[in-house]
Structure formats: structure tokens, C-alpha cells
Amino acid sequence: MAQGNGGGAPTPLPQLGARATATLYLPQRQATTASTADPTPNHPTSIEDGAGGSSSFTPTPSASPTVVGSSSDTGNKRGRKTTSDVWNDFEQLYKQVNGKKVRYAAKCHYCKSQLTAKGGTGHLHRHRIACASKADRASRPQSLLQFNGDGSVRSWDYNAATARTEMCRLIATLDLPLGFGGHPAFERYIRRSHNPRFRSVCRQTTTRDLVKFFKQRRTVLIDLLQSSVSSVALTSDIWSGNAKEDYISVVAHFVNVDWLLEKRVIGMRLIDVSHSGSNIAERVATVVEEFKLIDKVFSVTLDNASANSNAMNILAPRFSGYVGSLFLHQRCACHIINLIVKSGLKRLKPYVEDFRTAISFLNASNQRIAAYKSYCVAMDVRPRKFGLDMDVRWNSTYLMLKHVIPYKTTFSVFIQTHYQQVMGQTLLTQAHWEIGEKILTFLELFYDSTVALSGIYYPTSPLMLHHIIEIASHLSNYENDILLRDIVVPMKSKFLKY
Known part of the structure; x- marks a missing residue:
């Protein structure tokens, strides 16, 4: 019984x-x-x-x-239904063990985490309380939407990996410090203004992310150049950084599948040896081989220097597989214009040097800058500051004169008054201003040609012939000018040389 x-x-x-x-x-x-x-x-x-x-x-x-x-x-030894309310927020996961259906884990509905479910539910209760994803969704009045590539809409979810990748892109684009993303002020701004779930990372993590991001983008670029690009035009130059170290850059210009002109910096190598033709050729060839572009080089554009010519003599047999070596080496048109203009400005160095001295005198004292500003306000002229040019860049000399010539009235009076009191002599005379205005008008065409031929997102080769004709006509018109005759003659000789 x-x-x-x-x-x-x-x-x-x-x-x-x-x-x-x-x-x-x-x-x-x-x-x-x-x-x-x-x-x-x-x-x-x-x-x-x-x-x-x-x-x-x-x-x-x-x-x-x-x-x-x-x-x-189904895994419950007593065969009874789960009665805990914690299962409203978890999905029970089962597997077959010895022919029986056994519960082995619980999956959170909000953060998708899997926790063991063989024993009690205390740990599940604690996870549900601490789950930040659930708290965020509960407090969010409306879901955020994001558009797909085909125009459809999906819910937006915060992704920490994506945030770190975009931080690397931001730092690289704006040249920001590596610790920018981990600064408390930036973290507070993002959390309060955009996303309360944002988590910052330290400088070391950002450094590792940047290296990883660089390698990924480099791999993508190599695949793109191999699969979708038939030829590339290379440009290269050497520049010095703030640390007194010289680097050689290699830039690839190509037309993509959408017939748009693109450029990519494929190499930035330290050149801590002499800038000889063999050293330049070695570093350029190494970069081209790494990107597998040996048989796709259409042209190589370099400055008009003897070392670059020697480098091309070494590189031409290796890069001539696409179009041969006859038109492989192209000389930079902007560099040739720079050499032409600098040969003429040597004759005007005393006049240009006086303008540099006047601007340096004004900028040497904060009291003088404030006094000049007050004088401009009294004369109903908008005040401005003047910068010095660089001796190796003639276009900076043109911009210096372009900024100071319109302030001839106020600047000349101020310099004559203050400079004479300090130095006991007059610095800028009427002849300085007349020659300065004449130089400004004469150099305008060369500056416009340099800007037009420096474009990177449109073809510049078809424009070259037009600017050559304009420069030749411009030199011929000023060849008999009384003030500029001494500078036009050497400029025309240099022009005919190239």
C-alpha cells in the first residue's frame, strides 16, 4: 500500500x-x-x-x-518547473548527455553573456543586478537607429572595439597625442554628451591599437593595389622633422575603379645616411617591392637634383616593365618654378631683407604690437599680424609681401616713427614700397602656377603646357621693365635651361 x-x-x-x-x-x-x-x-x-x-x-x-x-x-533532478523569476532575463541552454537533455548554461537576454546553470541561481541574480546593458536599455526612452548600406534601418549598439578604432583614426588624422583618448576631460565629455557607456583606454593600449590599425589598413591597401589598379605614378621627396632627422616619403597616385584620382603614402623611411643616389634608390625600391608595384610603375616624379637623377639611373631598369624608361623619370614642375624665381630674387635681396627687418622689429615686442594695433584702430584700419618668410621658400616671400603691402600707410608710418627712435635711421623708404608692389604683381603668376600644379586630386600633366606658355609670355613682357630687368634676365635663362 x-x-x-x-x-x-x-x-x-x-x-x-x-x-x-x-x-x-x-x-x-x-x-x-x-x-x-x-x-x-x-x-x-x-x-x-x-x-x-x-x-x-x-x-x-x-x-x-x-x-x-x-x-x-530536462536536467532538473526533481522534474519540476523552474520557479525563479531570474529566468525571465535568461535563456536556458541545453545539451544531450547520455541521451538526456541537460541544462548546462544560462544566456543573458541583454549582454548575451553565458553563465553556468548547473547549480543554484544566486549568481544569476547578482549578474542581473549588475548588468549594465539592462540598466541602459531600461533607462533609454527610445532605441537609437542606424542606416545600413542598402538604406534599411537597424538598432544601434555601442561597440567598444569600434570606438577604439575610430579613436586611432581621429588621433592619426589630427596628429593628436596618444594619451588624448584616456584624458579624464575627454572621457567626461563623451560620457555626459554622447554615450554614458564609453570606456577610455590608456596610452599604451592606444599605441597597440594604432599599430594594429596600421597593419590592417596596409594589408587592405596592398590588396587594393594588386586587384583593382593597373598602374601607379610615384612621387618622392626628402624632408626634415623637428628632431633633426631626415625622412624620405613615397606617395602612390592612381585611378580607382570609380575613375577617381587617389593618393596614398606608401612609405616614410628614415634616411640617416648621405642623400646620395644609391641610398635614395635603395629606399624607394624597398617600398615599391613591399607593395608589389615593380611592374605597375607608370612614372616617378622627383625634384630636379643631381642625386635624384643618379637614383633614377639605378631605378629605371627595375621600373621599366610597364612603359619603358624613356618617360619614366619626371622632374617636378613646381620645383623648377622655385629654382627660376629664386634665381631672380637674389638680385632683390637687399629690398626683401629690409621688409624682414621691419616685421621682425614689430614682432620683437608685445608693447609694439599693442601700439600698432591701437594705431590701426585709430586710423579705422583692421589690425593684423605679419609673419616672416622662409629663405628656402620663395612663395612664403610672396605671401609676406602680399600681407604687408595693403598696410603700406599704417605700417610705414609706424615703422618710421618707432624704428627711427630706436635705431636712429629710416628703414622703409618710398622706393621699397614701389619695388615691393612691382615684385608682388610680377610674382603673382608664378604663385598661381605653383598652386595649380601642386594639385593631388586632379590631373596636373595636361595643365603643364598651358602654364609653360604663360610663364614664357610673362617673362617676355617684363624683360624690358626698368625696375625688374635685372631679375627677369637670369630668370629667363633658367627657364630656357629647363
């Missing part, structure tokens, strides 16, 4: 053999137990005896039965 727990009469069981297997039917203890009972409790159940025979019986209909030790158990 089996005793019931509900206070009713015990339910008689049929006689079974010693080796029989049976399913026991117990009366329902509470109303909530009915949900875990066999879904077909009123159907007869077969019981096999030891002899292989079978008999059937119908359980007492007054109570809902509960299955104990059923083979359809």
Missing part, C-alpha cells in the same frame, strides 16, 4: 512481479502541482511484469498525478 499525502484514502496498486518496472501515481498535494503532471493522466498505463505480460489500470480520477523520475527529465 502507498500512502497519500493529501489526507485521502490510499490508492491500491496492482500486484507486480519482482522485476517489474512501474510508474507511480500519487494524489495531488496542491493545485500548483498539476502543471508538472503527465499531460495524459487518465489514459491507461501499461505495466510489464517479469513474465513479459502486461496489464493496465486507470488511476483515481480525484487527484492530478505527478511524474517522479520520468525519462523526459
Whole structure:
């Protein structure tokens, strides 16, 4: 006899053999137990005896039965339903173990984290409380949307990896310090203004991210040049950094699949040896080989220097696979214009030097700058500051004169008054201003040609012939000018040389 727990009469069981297997039917203890009972409790159940025979019986209909030790158990040893409310925020994950369906993990609906689910649910409660993703979604009044490439819309989710990649792009584009993204002020700005879930990273992490990002972009560029580009035009030059170190750059210009002109800096190598032709050729060839462009070089444009000519004599046999070596070496047109203009400005050095001295005198004292500003305001002229030119760049000399000539009235009076009091002599005379205005008008064409031929996102080769004709005509017109005759003659000789 089996005793019931509900206070009713015990339910008689049929006689079974010693080796029989049976399913026991117990009366329902509470109303909530009915949900875990066999879904077909009123159907007869077969019981096999030891002899292989079978008999059937119908359980007492007054109570809902509960299955104990059923083979359809889903990982819960007692075969009962999970009653904790923590499962409202987790997905139960199951796997087959020895033919049984066993729960092995729980997956958070919000942050998609997987936690073990073989034991209790205390750790799941703690995760649900601390889950930042759930708290963020609960406080967000409306989901953020993001457009796909095809115009469809999807929900936007914060991605820390994407934020770190874009930080690398920002630092590289604006030349910012590596610790910019980890500064507390920047982190406070992003959290309060854009994304409260933003997490900053330290300078060391940003450095590693930059190296990783550079390698990824380099690989993508190599694949692009190999698969979608048939030829490239190279330019190279040497420049000095603030640390007194010389670097040689190699830039590739090409037309993409959309017929747009693009440029990419494919090499920036330290050249800590003499700038000889062999050293230049070695570094340029190394960069071209790394990007697998040996058979795709259309032209190489360099400054008009003897070392560059020697370098091209070494590189021409290696780069001549695409168009040969006849037109492979191209001399920079802007550098030739620079040599032409500098040959003429040597004759005007005393006049230009006086303008430099006047501007240096004004900028040497904050009191003089304030006094000149007050004088301009009194004369109803908008005040401005003047910068010095660079001796190696003639276009900076042109811009210096272009900025100071319109302030002839105020600047000359101020310099004459203050410079004479300090030095006891007059610095800028009427002849200085007349020659300065004449030089400014004469150099305007050369400056415009340099700007036009320095373009990188449009073809400049078709413009070259037009500017050569304009410069030749311009020199011929000023050849008989009384003030500029001495500078036009050497400039025209240099022009005919190239």
C-alpha cells in the first residue's frame, strides 16, 4: 500500500512481479502541482511484469498525478518547473548527455553573456543586478537607429572595439597625442554628451591599437593595389622633422575603379645616411617591392637634383616593365618654378631683407604690437599680424609681401616713427614700397602656377603646357621693365635651361 499525502484514502496498486518496472501515481498535494503532471493522466498505463505480460489500470480520477523520475527529465533532478523569476532575463541552454537533455548554461537576454546553470541561481541574480546593458536599455526612452548600406534601418549598439578604432583614426588624422583618448576631460565629455557607456583606454593600449590599425589598413591597401589598379605614378621627396632627422616619403597616385584620382603614402623611411643616389634608390625600391608595384610603375616624379637623377639611373631598369624608361623619370614642375624665381630674387635681396627687418622689429615686442594695433584702430584700419618668410621658400616671400603691402600707410608710418627712435635711421623708404608692389604683381603668376600644379586630386600633366606658355609670355613682357630687368634676365635663362 502507498500512502497519500493529501489526507485521502490510499490508492491500491496492482500486484507486480519482482522485476517489474512501474510508474507511480500519487494524489495531488496542491493545485500548483498539476502543471508538472503527465499531460495524459487518465489514459491507461501499461505495466510489464517479469513474465513479459502486461496489464493496465486507470488511476483515481480525484487527484492530478505527478511524474517522479520520468525519462523526459530536462536536467532538473526533481522534474519540476523552474520557479525563479531570474529566468525571465535568461535563456536556458541545453545539451544531450547520455541521451538526456541537460541544462548546462544560462544566456543573458541583454549582454548575451553565458553563465553556468548547473547549480543554484544566486549568481544569476547578482549578474542581473549588475548588468549594465539592462540598466541602459531600461533607462533609454527610445532605441537609437542606424542606416545600413542598402538604406534599411537597424538598432544601434555601442561597440567598444569600434570606438577604439575610430579613436586611432581621429588621433592619426589630427596628429593628436596618444594619451588624448584616456584624458579624464575627454572621457567626461563623451560620457555626459554622447554615450554614458564609453570606456577610455590608456596610452599604451592606444599605441597597440594604432599599430594594429596600421597593419590592417596596409594589408587592405596592398590588396587594393594588386586587384583593382593597373598602374601607379610615384612621387618622392626628402624632408626634415623637428628632431633633426631626415625622412624620405613615397606617395602612390592612381585611378580607382570609380575613375577617381587617389593618393596614398606608401612609405616614410628614415634616411640617416648621405642623400646620395644609391641610398635614395635603395629606399624607394624597398617600398615599391613591399607593395608589389615593380611592374605597375607608370612614372616617378622627383625634384630636379643631381642625386635624384643618379637614383633614377639605378631605378629605371627595375621600373621599366610597364612603359619603358624613356618617360619614366619626371622632374617636378613646381620645383623648377622655385629654382627660376629664386634665381631672380637674389638680385632683390637687399629690398626683401629690409621688409624682414621691419616685421621682425614689430614682432620683437608685445608693447609694439599693442601700439600698432591701437594705431590701426585709430586710423579705422583692421589690425593684423605679419609673419616672416622662409629663405628656402620663395612663395612664403610672396605671401609676406602680399600681407604687408595693403598696410603700406599704417605700417610705414609706424615703422618710421618707432624704428627711427630706436635705431636712429629710416628703414622703409618710398622706393621699397614701389619695388615691393612691382615684385608682388610680377610674382603673382608664378604663385598661381605653383598652386595649380601642386594639385593631388586632379590631373596636373595636361595643365603643364598651358602654364609653360604663360610663364614664357610673362617673362617676355617684363624683360624690358626698368625696375625688374635685372631679375627677369637670369630668370629667363633658367627657364630656357629647363
